[in-house]
Amino acid sequence: MTVRQSPVRIDRRKFLIGAAGAATAAGAAALVGCERAEERGVDWKGQLTSVFIREPVPEHDPDSRLWEKARPVLVPLTPQMSALPFRKEPAFPSITVRSVHDGSKIAFLLTWEDPDADYLTIKTDQFRDACGVLLGPADAPAAFYMMGTADVPASIMCWRADWQKDIDEGYQDLEVAFPNVAFDYYPPLPKAPRPLKIDDAYPAEGRAWIIGWTAGNPLSTPVKPSPVEKLVGHGPGTLTHLENQDATGKGIWRDGRWKVVLARPFAASNPGETAIEAGKEYSVVFTVWSGSAGDRGSRKSPSGLGKLIVEAR
Amino acid sequence: MPNVYNWQLGREMTYRFEEARPQRQAGAVFDTNKCIACQTCTMACKTTWTSGKGQEYMFWNNVETKPWGSYPVAWDAQVLDLLGPQSWDGDVYAGKTIFEAAEQGEYHIGYLPEDIDYAGPNRGEDEINTILTEDKYYLRFPHDAWFFYLPRICNHCTYPACLQACPRTAIYKRPEDGIVLIDQVRCRGYRECLKACPYKKVYYNHVTRISEKCVLCYPAVERGFLTRCMRTCIGKIRTFGFVSPPDKAREDNPVDFLVHVRKVALPLFPQFGTEPNIYYIPPIHVSSMAFLTMVFGPGVERAIQTYRNAMEGNDPELLGVLVLNVSTDRIIHRFRVADGLAYGYDDQGEELVRVPLKEPTIVRPAFDPSLSVYRYNVT
Numbered sequence: 001m002t003v004r005q006s007p008v009r010i011d012r013r014k015f016l017i018g019a020a021g022a023a024t025a026a027g028a029a030a031l032v033g034c035e036r037a038e039e040r041g042v043d044w045k046g047q048l049t050s051v052f053i054r055e056p057v058p059e060h061d062p063d064s065r066l067w068e069k070a071r072p073v074l075v076p077l078t079p080q081m082s083a084l085p086f087r088k089e090p091a092f093p094s095i096t097v098r099s100v101h102d103g104s105k106i107a108f109l110l111t112w113e114d115p116d117a118d119y120l121t122i123k124t125d126q127f128r129d130a131c132g133v134l135l136g137p138a139d140a141p142a143a144f145y146m147m148g149t150a151d152v153p154a155s156i157m158c159w160r161a162d163w164q165k166d167i168d169e170g171y172q173d174l175e176v177a178f179p180n181v182a183f184d185y186y187p188p189l190p191k192a193p194r195p196l197k198i199d200d201a202y203p204a205e206g207r208a209w210i211i212g213w214t215a216g217n218p219l220s221t222p223v224k225p226s227p228v229e230k231l232v233g234h235g236p237g238t239l240t241h242l243e244n245q246d247a248t249g250k251g252i253w254r255d256g257r258w259k260v261v262l263a264r265p266f267a268a269s270n271p272g273e274t275a276i277e278a279g280k281e282y283s284v285v286f287t288v289w290s291g292s293a294g295d296r297g298s299r300k301s302p303s304g305l306g307k308l309i310v311e312a313r
Numbered sequence: 314m315p316n317v318y319n320w321q322l323g324r325e326m327t328y329r330f331e332e333a334r335p336q337r338q339a340g341a342v343f344d345t346n347k348c349i350a351c352q353t354c355t356m357a358c359k360t361t362w363t364s365g366k367g368q369e370y371m372f373w374n375n376v377e378t379k380p381w382g383s384y385p386v387a388w389d390a391q392v393l394d395l396l397g398p399q400s401w402d403g404d405v406y407a408g409k410t411i412f413e414a415a416e417q418g419e420y421h422i423g424y425l426p427e428d429i430d431y432a433g434p435n436r437g438e439d440e441i442n443t444i445l446t447e448d449k450y451y452l453r454f455p456h457d458a459w460f461f462y463l464p465r466i467c468n469h470c471t472y473p474a475c476l477q478a479c480p481r482t483a484i485y486k487r488p489e490d491g492i493v494l495i496d497q498v499r500c501r502g503y504r505e506c507l508k509a510c511p512y513k514k515v516y517y518n519h520v521t522r523i524s525e526k527c528v529l530c531y532p533a534v535e536r537g538f539l540t541r542c543m544r545t546c547i548g549k550i551r552t553f554g555f556v557s558p559p560d561k562a563r564e565d566n567p568v569d570f571l572v573h574v575r576k577v578a579l580p581l582f583p584q585f586g587t588e589p590n591i592y593y594i595p596p597i598h599v600s601s602m603a604f605l606t607m608v609f610g611p612g613v614e615r616a617i618q619t620y621r622n623a624m625e626g627n628d629p630e631l632l633g634v635l636v637l638n639v640s641t642d643r644i645i646h647r648f649r650v651a652d653g654l655a656y657g658y659d660d661q662g663e664e665l666v667r668v669p670l671k672e673p674t675i676v677r678p679a680f681d682p683s684l685s686v687y688r689y690n691v692t
Binding site: 081083084085086088121122123124125162173174177178181206209210211212213215216217219220236237238239294296297298 | 364365366367368369417418419420425426427428431478480481482497498500501502503504507519520521522523525
């Protein structure tokens, strides 16, 4: 489902601006512009500092005031023309990134303007919005930016809008995309009341027909423990789900903007994963996918390879 | 990109991976002249493999009526349109394949269907190619007004577009039998394979959010049995077995015999360049050679003549292969024809079945004294 900017909301904006009077409106618009500019941050110049905070990182709250302790930086996005198939223009010109850590967990807040919130990937031609943070050692080679290399694995966190929706509102089953669907073909799977309880809708004997789920594909599992998946990459096409999943996060779409938190413990919970330490530097890449533009896989808008400075405690 | 040899095009072409033919390639021949579109194959597949939630619209096997039928809608017209002009220089393809026509930054040309494209699986069913007038079309042969049934499954191509398109190489071609499968754990539902497959035989599962396709009933094939769609074929139109490249063709292998020796079975849209391994005996009643050449390539006229010749009783070997179709549940690896009988053998040389080239006519006496009843002879 694509949630487009509502005409009602646009009208309300026009009305408010009109009612405030021309002079006030001009002032208000200027103020909004300043606020947005401040929020967008300054050019990151290939470098982001993760600020140490004494409180636990706001791993489930994109609106937390703790984020104000980190300086927002504006990260330009680029085309993806390293691995086929290409994305010849970035979906969005830039994203704003902040990062904080509490000495045991690191968290990133990615913010970008997106008029369409693409939560679902149920229909054949439906793709989700998503974003990712790729981490690796500070001395990683230039080729590392594209999912790591054979020798230098990339530790990746990926947040997906459909996973967030599954968590927030219950599993988005077939009936969400096809509300008038009628089925009596598979009696082990009764039409369950909303919100969907997986054990009611998919009793054990019915799961044999849900092949991706039975096979253990994390994308096919109706119950998602977190909207953020941890993965490892050894170059384009090698992305692999990690056995131990301890990344957390939360994404909210509001007023034409995504605000997404991706967080993980400092400690590496899987072999080959990059462990984080305060006072050290790492390589970092941010990536955004626009579902309504058909983005998936390598059709994405990554940043360049940057430096992440994890502030000392 | 590497150059690979595609014998169906009579030339080399570009492909993402080096030529790596399997030890043997599972394949089949469908005789369009015998298909009655009963959809038994479709339902056999449906009840076996795609009866789960999220698979409602999937038909790994479907039968469509040509020229107007198509599932998803207009799949063939759309791909042909994207491909541009396709011409043959004798038996050598002079146009571009779907790989060669790709734009910069893409592996291939293709399109991603929308859900509405799957809304009418029997669209165009039994519709003829032209509007009927007062003429007696049925009095002429081939017919001016025609249609034919085209049963379709995944072609388990030698150069699968789906396999090439998958950025994660989650699709693989088994070296032991050439069956093309999607790894249900590695697939992440990008649907590049759906976009790439020119035959549109990869499907997106709405519930698991990853892609699925025909598995050619590999558990059966591994044990020497026919696939579900083949063994339930009412019209016995299907020859299942293993197809060799032309230089390794065996004359006593039923599929090789039809494809390489008699050349009566032809690939579906060979100009796509994927070297599909499901072959078709073209319909003999269709008057438009241009249409048939577009669909089956330049060997159509020769194939039709060869088939007619066999039907007139002049080619007992060809007739023998065709009467063996679906005469047993087991895969026939070798055949021979002798004394009015066609014999089928398994891969160990054991006889599986023998079938008469012409069924005997038996007229029973009207009165059966053992039961003291009168019978009707109805056949």
